[in-house]
Amino acid sequence: MKSQRILRALPFIAMAAVVVADLMVGPTLVFLPLLTLGPAFASVSGGVRRTAVVGGLSLALYVPLVAYDHLLGRPQNTLTMASIVGVTGASMLASRLRTGRERELANVRLVAEAAQRVLLRPVPRGAGDVRVALSYTSAAAEAQIGGDLYEVVITPEGVRLLIGDVQGKGLEAVETAAWVLGAFREAAYDQAELLGVAERLEASLARHLSGEKFVTAILAEVHDHEISLLNCGHPAPLVLSRDGGIRLAEPPEEAAPLGLVELGSPRPKPYGIPFEDGDQILLYTDGVVEARDRQGTFYPLEERARLLRAPDPQVALDELRADLLRHVGGPVPDDAAMLLLRRNPAHRL
Incomplete structure (x- = not known):
């Protein structure tokens, strides 16, 4: 990466600038202590050995420059040399700690990827005349899993789907997601x-x-001409009919999320909506519709649903995800999962 190359060249750029400035100005202004910038910058991107080499180069440049400036024998020379040695030692320690943290982070990423493969397995991309597209964006910068969950299974009763959002964040939310899945x-x-x-x-x-x-x-459960839904306190799916209509498939009655029914909250009731050839249904978590831009405006999912008209469902969903990230202007503040179902008999599997 370009930024990484710049960081690796920065120690040499800094030392070269000090040398040039000292040669041009002479002993009237003392630039030599700034040679400590070399090993300091080296610790940002280099290893311990590279930082030590840069520190040695700083000392190698310092001695002839002192002679050029006619400063040999001055007491401050010893102090400056000690500063270069001290900064080099501290930078080597910082480099060692940084590389250790990077190794730990790499291990965490490997564990996260393994957990993702176990919890959020690849879903079937087609079943009968239904094509499935998937998008999952985690709010965790260094881990690829969070509290959102999804699953698609092909059963004797037909294609069944689940999309959900666990209250809370972190490892506890991931554990709960594992239980639900x-x-x-x-x-x-x-x-x-x-x-x-x-x-x-x-x-x-x-x-x-x-x-x-x-x-x-x-x-959800897919049937020949409709899809049955059971909404447990979740955002209503978005239905895109083949004639261009867009609407939310709201449940007939509000129901409690999973885990609250025993507290006396109303139980969910199944309801069906038409799902004919050319129709699409988007299931999503609240991380999509609650994503805000810098002015605090929520993502207008219904307005942007036109992006889902692309011929390939996965390409269409990827375009919607890219639009969501552009709206936010950076990482999403909450996990965002989306499942797009498209009925198309031409792609019967």
């Missing part, structure tokens, strides 16, 4: 109805969650 993968094959799947998830979370923690989620 494990329970869904098992219940999706065992239960004849979506409501039975939701009840299994509730039972699993009741053994795991404490207090008033919860998981918002949508469970």
